[in-house]
Amino acid sequence: MVELRTRRRVLATLGATAVGGLAGCLSTFDRPEYDIGMRATAFAPEEITVDAGTTVVWRNTSARGHTVTAYESSLPEGAAFFASGGYDSTDEAREAWHNDSGGRIETGETFRHTFEVPGEYSYVCIPHETSSMVGTIVVEA
Incomplete structure (x- = not known):
């Protein structure tokens, strides 16, 4: 019985160590290399807020x-299309x-695209516009 408890304790310690050690490694896989994904008919997320630059x-x-196409008529004054x-x-x-x-x-x-001018930018996926595939970037100073 003592041997079984010792084995369980050793396995529990090894398991906790492995999970803790991998946590840092796994977090690098969780961070995507993009800000906005494109699903079948939606941007994900539909709105994000970023700093100018x-x-x-x-x-x-x-x-x-x-x-990805800006709605030209909704661009902040002085913003690049x-x-x-x-x-x-x-x-x-x-x-x-x-x-x-x-x-x-x-x-x-x-x-x-780099956003230099603060304001709200609306954009669309042209082939899926009728499915409401639109998004918004809010740029703060």
């Missing part, structure tokens, strides 16, 4: 192709998408 990274985490594919306006991005899937972000690919 922050680069936001979107990653297509679904099996569908997506775009952004769109996957490098287009200069919402209309240009829409036209490119409808002509040949321009600006498409494939599964696992990323798009990034």
Whole structure:
């Protein structure tokens, strides 16, 4: 009976040590290398808040192709327009998408944009706009 209790104590100690030792290692796997994921018909999260000067990274985490396109009319004054594919306006991005899937972000690919001007930025995935795939970036000074 003493041997069984000792064995259990040793196993319990080893188990606790292993879990504690792995906790630091596992946490590095929990942190994604992007800020916003793209699901089938939604950005996740739909809204984030960042400081001015922050680069936001979107990653297509679904099996569908997506775009990231600013609603040009809602940009804060002096803010840079952004769109996957490098287009200069919402209309240009829409036209490119409808002509040949321009600006498409494939599964696992990323798009990034640095937000310099404080304010609220609304954006859309053009092919899934009718499914309400829209998001918001709030940039604080």
